[in-house]
Amino acid sequence: MSNDNEGRQNAETYELKVGLAEMMKGGVIMDVTTPDQAKIAEQSGAVAVMALERVPADIRAEGGVARMCAIQIIEGIQKQVSIPVMAKVRIGHFAEAQVLDALGVDFIDESEVLTPADDTHHIDKAPFRSPFVCGARNVGEALRRIGEGAAMIRTKGEAGSGNIVEAVRHLRQVNGDIRAIQALRVEELATRAKELGAPVDLVRYVHEHGKLPVPNFAAGGIATPADAALCMSLGAEAVFVGSGIFKSEDPESRARACVHATTHWQEPAEVLNASRGLGKAMEGIEMETLDESERLANRGW
Amino acid sequence: MTSRVGILAIQGDVEAHARALRSAGAQAVPVLREKDLDGLAALILPGGESTTISKGMDRLALWEPVREFAASGRPVLGTCAGAILLARAVRHHPVPTLGLLDALAVRNAYGTQVDSFAVQVDQGAKEGLEGLRCVFIRAPQLEDLGADVEILAQVEGRPVLVRQANLWAATFHPELTPDPRLHQLLLLPTGPPTQAVKQGVKQGAGSIC
Numbered sequence: 311m312s313n314d315n316e317g318r319q320n321a322e323t324y325e326l327k328v329g330l331a332e333m334m335k336g337g338v339i340m341d342v343t344t345p346d347q348a349k350i351a352e353q354s355g356a357v358a359v360m361a362l363e364r365v366p367a368d369i370r371a372e373g374g375v376a377r378m379c380a381i382q383i384i385e386g387i388q389k390q391v392s393i394p395v396m397a398k399v400r401i402g403h404f405a406e407a408q409v410l411d412a413l414g415v416d417f418i419d420e421s422e423v424l425t426p427a428d429d430t431h432h433i434d435k436a437p438f439r440s441p442f443v444c445g446a447r448n449v450g451e452a453l454r455r456i457g458e459g460a461a462m463i464r465t466k467g468e469a470g471s472g473n474i475v476e477a478v479r480h481l482r483q484v485n486g487d488i489r490a491i492q493a494l495r496v497e498e499l500a501t502r503a504k505e506l507g508a509p510v511d512l513v514r515y516v517h518e519h520g521k522l523p524v525p526n527f528a529a530g531g532i533a534t535p536a537d538a539a540l541c542m543s544l545g546a547e548a549v550f551v552g553s554g555i556f557k558s559e560d561p562e563s564r565a566r567a568c569v570h571a572t573t574h575w576q577e578p579a580e581v582l583n584a585s586r587g588l589g590k591a592m593e594g595i596e597m598e599t600l601d602e603s604e605r606l607a608n609r610g611w
Numbered sequence: 612m613t614s615r616v617g618i619l620a621i622q623g624d625v626e627a628h629a630r631a632l633r634s635a636g637a638q639a640v641p642v643l644r645e646k647d648l649d650g651l652a653a654l655i656l657p658g659g660e661s662t663t664i665s666k667g668m669d670r671l672a673l674w675e676p677v678r679e680f681a682a683s684g685r686p687v688l689g690t691c692a693g694a695i696l697l698a699r700a701v702r703h704h705p706v707p708t709l710g711l712l713d714a715l716a717v718r719n720a721y722g723t724q725v726d727s728f729a730v731q732v733d734q735g736a737k738e739g740l741e742g743l744r745c746v747f748i749r750a751p752q753l754e755d756l757g758a759d760v761e762i763l764a765q766v767e768g769r770p771v772l773v774r775q776a777n778l779w780a781a782t783f784h785p786e787l788t789p790d791p792r793l794h795q796l797l798l799l800p801t802g803p804p805t806q807a808v809k810q811g812v813k814q815g816a817g818s819i820c
Contacts, residue, residue, distance in 0.1 A: 326727040329748045329787050333658050333692075336622040355666040357622060357659070392704030392718055393660050394749065416724040416749070439725040573621055573667060574643070 327441030327461035330394065330416065331525040334358055334462075334548050338538065338569050339527075341365050341552040344383070345390035351555070354565035358394040358417065360550065361387045366423045366470025366606070367553035367592060376424040378406040384413060396443070401610060402428025411440045417462070419443045420455075422609035423469045423552075430611060435459030445529065447480045447607060449487030449516065450506030456524055457509040463522055465546070466607040467530015470553045472594035474531045474540065476607055481528055481544040491516045530607070533558070533591045535571030535584040542575035559589030614652040614798050617642040619677075621667030623659020623692060627786040628794075635794035645676040653686040653797050656693025658748070658784050661718065664692055665706040674709065681711050686777045686797050694780035695751050702754075712778050713757025720752035732771065736764040743790060745771055745783035753782060 337357025342348045348359045361384045369376045378399050388395050394416035399406040401420055406427075410418050418440050420433050435442040436459030445466035446452035452463045465484070467477030487506075491513060494502055499517055503510035515523050528546035532538055533554035541549050551568050558564045567584040574580035602608065613636065618628045620641035629639035632655075642648060654677070656664075668674055681687045689697040689712075698708050698716035708716070721727070729746045736743060745766055753770050756762070764772040771782045772793075785793040 322729050325746065325787070326724075326729060326748060329746055329784060330724050330727065332624040332627055332787065333660065333748060335624060335626065335659075336620070337660065337663055352662055355663045357663050388723075393662060394724065411725070414723045414725045441724065569663070569666075570670065 323439070324436075324459075324461065328524050330441055331443075331462040334394070334527075335525060336573060337548050338565075338572050339396065339548065339550045340555055340565060341550070342387065342556065345386040347556055347561070348387040348391045348395075350562055351565055352391045352393050354562060355569035356393060356565065357548070358396055359387060359391060360419065360552070361395055361397045361415075365553040365556060367472070367557050368470075369423065370470040370595075370604070370606075376400075378403070378410070378424070381409070381413065384410075384415065388413075388415075398424055399433070400424040401426040402431050402433060404433045407433050407435075407438060407440075407442075411438045415440055417441050417443055420460075421445065422466055422606045426609050432458050432611070443527075445607070445610060446484060448483045448506075449491065449522075450508045451610065452484055452522055452526070453506065453508035453512040453516070456512055456522065460524065462525050462527060464527040464529040464550055465541075466610070467528070467532070468595075468597065468600070469530045469606050471531045471597070471600070472533040472554060472557075472592045473597060474533070474537045475597060477528050477530045477532065477541060478544065480530075480607075481541060481546060484522075484526065485545045488516055488520060488522070492520050532568070533594065534588075535567045535581055538568050538571045539575040539581045542572060548572070554592055557592035559591075564588050564591075613638045615640050615650060616797070617648060617651040617654045619654070619656050619664070619673075619693070621659075621671070622663045623657040624784070624786060625657050627784075628655050628657050628690075631786040631791060631794045634789075635791045635798060637794070637798055643671060645673065648676055648680050651680075651685065653688070654680055655797075656687065656689040656696050657786070658691035658693065661692040661695040661701075661706050662704075664696060665708070668696075669707070674707075678709055678711065681709070681778060684777050686779065687711075688779040688781070688793070688797050690781045690784055690786060691748065691750055694753065694782055697778060697780050698753070699757075712773070712775055712780050713760050714753045714773065714780070715755040717752045717754060719749050721747060721750055724749055730766055732764040732766055733768065736772075739796070740764050740772070740792060743772075743785075743792065744788050745781075745785075746787045747771075747783050748787075750782050753780065 340351040396417040398421040441461035443462040444455035465480035503513040528541035529550035570584040632639040695716040697712040
């Protein structure tokens with residue numbers, strides 16, 4: 311892979327970071343708030359867990375400043391499971407990220423779900439040992455984050471809403487943007503990079519390869535096995551299920567069902583099997599009822 | 612005719628293996644069902660999460676079909692999580708395995724992601740594999756190797772690539788580097804399977820220690 315990060319950070323380290331993202335393809339990453347939930351996620355076939363103090367639906371309901379998870383919770387989860395443990399930091403809060411890096415978490419999510427610590431800048435992610443994942447709504451945002459050193463991109467969707475519409479919008483937008491870049495002539499790439507606010511070498515990469523230089527996952531509002539299958543069909547390479555699992559009536563069966571549907575997204579009969587007898591899904595939120603200021607996807611610059 | 616090589620497609624870096632196979636001149640076939648194994652020249656168990664893949668093997672009832680595939684003498688390559696699946700037993704967060712390779716797999720033996728690394732194989736690797744660059748990502752180690760298991764390459768004095776008749780196990784990710792040698796080797800004819808592979812390493816193959 312040829313992009314800007316090879317110059318700024320050790321190319322080998324970047325290869326290892328993107329390599330771990332590659333290993334998670336075709337899998338489900340689940341939000342958990344306790345070691346017991348992490349165990350349930352692992353037993354259900356999750357490829358990784360995301361350690362949080364509150365799932366996005368609760369952050370939304372309870373309000374207040376949402377920060378990095380308490381360290382003892384992350385440590386408890388690390389002891390409990392063998393699958394990779396991810397944790398979120400506030401946008402721009404590089405000191406929280408340094409703490410998680412020192413703790414040796416497997417992935418850091420610089421996430422709009424938490425209250426941003428910097429309203430202008432994201433973390434310079436290249437120097438860290440832990441890989442980073444960041445949210446994006448379009449290809450410009452995705453390439454800015456990759457330019458800063460992110461090793462995985464996910465859609466923002468609208469976390470904690472149980473509503474898939476925003477994740478679908480962001481997946482279609484990113485993939486549509488990629489196709490549009492592919493269709494350009496070479497001399498048009500620099501201007502496109504300027505319009506997107508993206509590093510030109512990364513725009514060239516997309517033009518040449520027809521994809522982002524790192525894996526592209528879906529997140530934000532996934533609540534059912536069919537939601538997971540929809541995201542995979544729209545080109546996501548794996549899915550994050552946040553509030554969708556542990557805010558549902560029967561988390562264990564729903565977790566297993568989402569894993570099954572993500573593996574078998576191309577087989578409707580299997581998604582049907584996965585959708586049987588799941589109990590009630592989490593409550594959802596209609597987007598029109600959310601004020602612009604309540605939309606987490608608007609955070610990030 | 613182009614060889615068709617299967618890649619177990621429950622979860623993991625299936626796409627990276629497919630790319631490596633194409634550059635080695637083979638056709639990649641995703642495997643999710645027993646019938647997908649028909650007519651394959653070889654099978655790859657990719658990297659990914661061994662708990663996730665192992666649970667998928669349960670759900671799809673693929674344990675016996677894959678054991679039978681191995682017993683037919685056709686090559687099977689397991690990389691990282693795939694190597695764990697081949698092993699006789701697993702230490703540190705055990706998972707059910709195929710129990711075909713006479714070795715003990717130790718999961719996450721080097722630590723978490725921040726301990727992942729890439730390095731060339733030690734001097735003295737098997738002919739044709741000299742200088743192979745190995746990418747280790749939350750990698751396992753193989754210990755307690757049986758007499759039938761040949762060490763093909765080591766890193767820091769530990770086996771990282773081994774072979775037991777038609778079974779190949781790499782604790783690293785040959786599919787993440789552009790070097791096609793290992794995927795090419797997989798396409799060469801191998802000897803008949805050992806008795807151990809035909810029967811499973813021991814009764815109750817795939818037991819958890």
